[in-house]
Amino acid sequence: MQIPSQYLEQVVDQLASLPGIGRRTALRLALDLLKRSEVELSDFIGALTALQDKVLHCRRCGNIADTQICQICNNSRRDSSLICVVEDIRDVMAIESTNTYNGLYHVLGGLISPMDGVGPQQLNIVNLTERVQNEAPKEVILALSPTMEGDTTNFYIYKKIKEYPLLITRISRGIAVGSEIQYADELTLGRSLQQRQLFDLAQ
């Protein structure tokens, strides 16, 4: 499919470089942008330019922020003795929306994945060990996805911080709330049986 304008084609190429966007979808999006008024398209471009210039990463936890230190780290009512380690900013947002956690975060910016060429050096792990040393938290919660990469990263972090006097925990694995046991995969079901917990009416 040949696009009759090189400038349109460049936009299609750029949009198709986004995750999950194929060339056909990219073309649809590009044509939608082309139909917009000058003001609308300028707003679109302006938002992207601000992304480049103004969005910062919190110096303490790596979360996205408009200031040097993010709102969560800056909030004195949060429990600074708890650090929850997550892969991505979206995980912070997901955990925040549960309204069950009042500690701080540490955003790694990815998981160790030798297959994709991502080693510990590419991640925000050095900062984590520094934080553990300087801030002396009581507990570090590993909240990484229960995948091969998540397990590898959990293990790497565990080795790095196990010498410090703190609790290292990880989020529980098991059957998702609201799902049916018969559809759970064997590994998850097996784990959730092995790691069974005392029945507690309060929970």
Place this chain on the structure above:
Amino acid sequence: MQIPSQYLEQVVDQLASLPGIGRRTALRLALDLLKRSEVELSDFIGALTALQDKVLHCRRCGNIADTQICQICNNSRRDSSLICVVEDIRDVMAIESTNTYNGLYHVLGGLISPMDGVGPQQLNIVNLTERVQNEAPKEVILALSPTMEGDTTNFYIYKKIKEYPLLITRISRGIAVGSEIQYADELTLGRSLQQRQLFDLAQ
């Protein structure tokens, strides 16, 4: 889900305004853009800026072009006695990739749809009647999607140009009723161009 940066949120809002992109997907795309280097993001923004400044619509047929007159209209080896009326630029691209059509096009930029507030005035139809008058083509092929809106537009155009001495045809209904031209496979689309039929109100 609260986004911890207003600038990031603005990008998410803008991306979510694109067709078929929800807020969750928009966030994924925005975070992908945020991870990019300054040069990569500048290229992305540059492509969009060029879209605004440099992409033109052909003065003759309404197709997208980098010049005042598009490559197809400018090509002297194409049969200028044939005008194929299409809804959208993507339909031009789809028909071109069948390699079965050597005439010119006329891009309407939409279909008559009173439900969506699109009347003949919003479309490139006046230009079509002017072209028919000035260029005196032998044949106008109506290649609009076989939908309610397509049929309405076919009928409107038919009434506008039926007084001129030319053949009015439409692509054959090999294409499933209710589906859209841009998604038809090339063989079906090519056949339906070759087997175009005389426009007949009774059909």
